[in-house]
Amino acid sequence: MKPTHHFQAERIVAGYENKTVIHGVDIVIPSHQISVIIGSNGCGKSTLLKTLARLIKPASGTITLDGKPLNKISPKQLARVVGLLPQSPIVPEGITVTDLVGRGRFPHQSLFGNWSNKDYAAVAEAMETMKITEFANHNIDELSGGQRQRVWIAMALAQETDILFLDEPTTFLDITYQVEILDLLTDLNRKSGTTIVMVLHDINLSARYADHIVALHEGRLVAEGTPSEVVTSTLVKDIFGLDCTVIEDPVSGSPMVVPKGRYHVNV
Amino acid sequence: MTNPTINLIKAGRQNRRRRWMLVTSLLAVLACVLCCTMLLLGNTIYSVQDVIRALSGEPLKGVSFAVNTIRLPRMLAGLFAGFAFGIAGYTFQTMLRNPLANPNVIGITSGSSVAAVFCIIILQASGAVISVASIIGGLATVILIYLLSRGRSFSIGRLILVGIGIQAMIDAAISYLMLVSAEQDLPAAIRWLTGSLNGAQMDRLPPLMIIVVICTPIIIILGRQLSLLELGEQAATSLGVNTDKTRIVLIISSVCMIAIATATTGPIAFVSFLAGPIAIRLVGIGLSNIIPAGLVGINLVLAADLIGQFAFPYRFPVGVITGLLGAPYLIFLLIRMNRKGEL
Numbered sequence: 033m034k035p036t037h038h039f040q041a042e043r044i045v046a047g048y049e050n051k052t053v054i055h056g057v058d059i060v061i062p063s064h065q066i067s068v069i070i071g072s073n074g075c076g077k078s079t080l081l082k083t084l085a086r087l088i089k090p091a092s093g094t095i096t097l098d099g100k101p102l103n104k105i106s107p108k109q110l111a112r113v114v115g116l117l118p119q120s121p122i123v124p125e126g127i128t129v130t131d132l133v134g135r136g137r138f139p140h141q142s143l144f145g146n147w148s149n150k151d152y153a154a155v156a157e158a159m160e161t162m163k164i165t166e167f168a169n170h171n172i173d174e175l176s177g178g179q180r181q182r183v184w185i186a187m188a189l190a191q192e193t194d195i196l197f198l199d200e201p202t203t204f205l206d207i208t209y210q211v212e213i214l215d216l217l218t219d220l221n222r223k224s225g226t227t228i229v230m231v232l233h234d235i236n237l238s239a240r241y242a243d244h245i246v247a248l249h250e251g252r253l254v255a256e257g258t259p260s261e262v263v264t265s266t267l268v269k270d271i272f273g274l275d276c277t278v279i280e281d282p283v284s285g286s287p288m289v290v291p292k293g294r295y296h297v298n299v
Numbered sequence: 300m301t302n303p304t305i306n307l308i309k310a311g312r313q314n315r316r317r318r319w320m321l322v323t324s325l326l327a328v329l330a331c332v333l334c335c336t337m338l339l340l341g342n343t344i345y346s347v348q349d350v351i352r353a354l355s356g357e358p359l360k361g362v363s364f365a366v367n368t369i370r371l372p373r374m375l376a377g378l379f380a381g382f383a384f385g386i387a388g389y390t391f392q393t394m395l396r397n398p399l400a401n402p403n404v405i406g407i408t409s410g411s412s413v414a415a416v417f418c419i420i421i422l423q424a425s426g427a428v429i430s431v432a433s434i435i436g437g438l439a440t441v442i443l444i445y446l447l448s449r450g451r452s453f454s455i456g457r458l459i460l461v462g463i464g465i466q467a468m469i470d471a472a473i474s475y476l477m478l479v480s481a482e483q484d485l486p487a488a489i490r491w492l493t494g495s496l497n498g499a500q501m502d503r504l505p506p507l508m509i510i511v512v513i514c515t516p517i518i519i520i521l522g523r524q525l526s527l528l529e530l531g532e533q534a535a536t537s538l539g540v541n542t543d544k545t546r547i548v549l550i551i552s553s554v555c556m557i558a559i560a561t562a563t564t565g566p567i568a569f570v571s572f573l574a575g576p577i578a579i580r581l582v583g584i585g586l587s588n589i590i591p592a593g594l595v596g597i598n599l600v601l602a603a604d605l606i607g608q609f610a611f612p613y614r615f616p617v618g619v620i621t622g623l624l625g626a627p628y629l630i631f632l633l634i635r636m637n638r639k640g641e642l
Contacts, residue, residue, distance in 0.1 A: 087533050111539025118533035122396060124526075124584055128315070130308050131585030138527060139539040145523045147312070156304035165304045169311035191538065 033225040034194040036063045037098055037113065039084075044093030046083040052091065053079040055251040061195065066221050066228045068238040071248035072272050077231045078119065078199055080248060084229070085116035085197040111139035115193035119200050121184050129167045129175075129183050133158055136190030158189035161223075162216060178209035185213070189220065196220075198230035202237070210234070214241045235272075239263045239286045247271055263287040315585050322581045326594035330378070333601035337374035340609060341365055368501070376499035377600040377617070379507045380560040381570060382515075385596020386589055387553035387560075388571025389578065390518055393529050393588075394549055397455050399632055401572045402437075402557045403625075405462020408566035409469035410440025411558035416473055416491045420480040430506040433562035437554040440465065456636070493618030494567030496604050503563060510559045514552040515593070521549055522587040568618040569625020570599050576628075599624075 039061040047053035053076040061067060061084075069077040082088045084095060086102050095102045097113060115136075123132075136158070137151045159165045162182040167175060172183060181201065188196055201217070202210040214237060220226050232238045238245060239259040247255040247262055249271040255262045264287070265278045274291055281288040338350050345353075345362050353359050353366040384403075391407075392398050402408050414436025418424040424432075444465060448458040473491050489495055518525075524545045527535040535542050557571065577599075578591035603620035 082533075085537055087536055106539075107536075107541050108539040111537065114537075116533065116537035118531060118537070120531075121534050122529070122531040124396070124529050126579070126584045128311065128583075128585055130311050131315075134312075135527060135530065136538065138523060141523075143520065152305045152308060156308055159308075160304055165307065168304070168307050169314075197537075 034064070034227070037194055037227065038063070039095075039097050039114075039195060039227070041084060041095045042093055044080075044083060044090040044095065046079060046088050046090040046093075047076075048079075048088075053251050054083060054090075056093070057248075057251075057253050059084075059246065059253060059256075061227060061229055062244050063227050064221070064225045065243040066218065066241060067230075067244040067246060068242035069229070069231045069246045069248060070235055070238050070271075075248045075271070076251040077248050079251075081197055081199050081229065081231050082116075085114060086110065087116065087118075108139045111191065111193070113193055114195045114197070115188045115191045116197040117184055117188045117199065117201055119203065123172050123180070125173065127172055128169055129159070129164060129172060129186075130155065130169060132172060132183060133186045133190050136187040139191060154192055155190050158186040161189055161220060162186040178205050178212070181205060181209070181213060182216070185216070193226075195227040195229070198228065200231050200233060203233065210237060217241075235263065235268070236281070236288050239288065240281060240284045259286050263289065265289075312585075315583055319582050319586045319591070323591050323594065326581075326591060326598060330594055330597045330601070333598060333605065334374055334378060336605060337377070337601060338366060338370050340605065341370055372499040372501045372504060373496045373604070374601070375501075375504055376507070376564050377496050377604055378597055379504070379511050380564040380567060381574075381597035381600030382593040383507070383511050383556035383560040383596070384567060384571040384600070385574030385578075386515060386518060386593040387557045388573075388596070389575035389588060389592035390525065390549055390553040391571075392575045393525055394546060395455055395458070396529055396531075397459065397636075398572070398576050399459045399629075399636065400455055400462075401575075402553070403566065403569055403572045404466070404629065405444055405459060406466030406469055407437050407440050407444075407462075407554060408557055408561050408571070409466050409473070410443075411437040411554075411561040412491050412566045413469050413473050413476070414558075415562040416476050420476055426503075427506070429562050430510075430559055433558040434555055437558035437561070438551070440469070441550060441554060489616050489618065490565040492565070493616065493622055494561075494565035494570075495616030495618055496564055496600075497616060499564070507559045507563045510555050514556050517552045518549065519587070519589055521545055522589050525549060525589075526587065565618060567600055567603075568622035569629070570596050570621050573599060573621070573625050573628060 041057060041059045043056050043058060044054060045052060045056055057080060069080060071077045079088060083090050097105065102110060133155050137154060159168060162185055164179065164182050164186055167179065172180060185201065202213050217228055218241060221228050242259055245256065245259050245262040246253060247267060254271060255267055263278060265276050268274055268276050268289055276289050276291045278287050278289055339345060349359060349362045350366055353362045388401050388403065391401050411433040414432040415429050418429045418432045444458060444462050448461040470492060524540045527538050527540050528542060528545065532542055574592045574596040578588045578595045582588055582591050599621060600617060604617040607615035607617050607620045
């Protein structure tokens, strides 16, 4: 089981050159749980995730890991605790699955990066967890979108961090693969206690897979808690501007949003 | 539980490592053969014994002069410049994730070249002044390209197009300098536009050798960071790479190599552009290709120089031959990028 960490952000303000996107967010990441950040397009959920994962420097506010500000921790040391899967990673042409997954070992390796037994074990375990061992020596170019996504997640797993951020890990994937990826991430969370924080687009999948949901609206945190506390028709109306009914998901019992459009409504 | 997987991974990596060793050794052997050929061939072909005796300092009429004063400096200039061009080119291409984003295509070599020409022709300077000026010229070009191609967001396509434009402007400036100079002559002009090993002199070589010896280990040590930069800014950062610092050190080291090599031999056309992609083709992409790229650079320069010297009724400078090889590849890449909508 991975160690417990206290990851906290206080009053963070962040954004891009001349546009502030996050306006003072306080957040504590629950250790060993799956947290999902939800919100409409442009509400700043991806920016918040990137700020937490130190890809964007906050304009003000502090982010601390176990009481220590992130910018006081060396990049390599931090990379052993906190990992991130970017939304659109870049694939070098012609690289094999093993070599790409192996690049996740960087923060654990010394100057010249010879692979130790630990490196081999970590890469093998990451590939088994993501069920890609059969492609070990294939080129990435030969794989489908869903398989590639599993390779990227495996790279993040090989990094063996206690906390893993994922920026929309299921975008561009068919529903089958979306569920598959979310199942694999849940395996990881249950098996090794990895804390997972991700941005997801689909509110119903979020409600089903999250232990903890954080709702963001116009750069501010408007609600957080368990899915049944957060996902209500009022909240959906407030942050998405959508009229809906929230029912119980017949499969999981989690809340499920049924949107009301202007057509096909029988009430 | 993971044993079969570990074995599978190990086997794959061992295969790729073996291939790396094999290709690298073959490239090194080929480079040695070409070096020796450079010493043996010339207007007169001397025997191996004579060449060795001349090299070890025995005064032999004719042989000593030809070997020690003409052929040895020529060979060493090609060797070190080829290595420098190959490694620096590969570094840029990998860092910017595009074979076109290369010192030779985007005008950095021309920037160094024009600084060197200016020092030699207008200031009548020599030695260290030329070296320093060419480094400043190269770095200034990098900064200029960066400033001009910086838009709302960073685009490699724009950087490359801006670089090609700057390259054309600088080459025009070089031509102008050649024309206004009193001692204008064709061989010198060609050297500063396409590169040539003609007239390489022993006492001009130490700066190049020193820079190569200093910068190569720096780039090799940063090789793994370089291969993470290839995965994009975000992935590299989250894996614990200090991307800004790494990039600056890599850019300065490779521009130093490019600049001094250019100040010594001229911007030998397309070597830094071709070496990386050829090395990747031969070795694959999993392991570091820095040394293979340098070796390919050596082989390209020395082979092209031998071809230029002996394959035709006239002698062509090395840059003309490498230009003939590189230009079609440049067109091919431009077409492919355009098809993919990257330009």
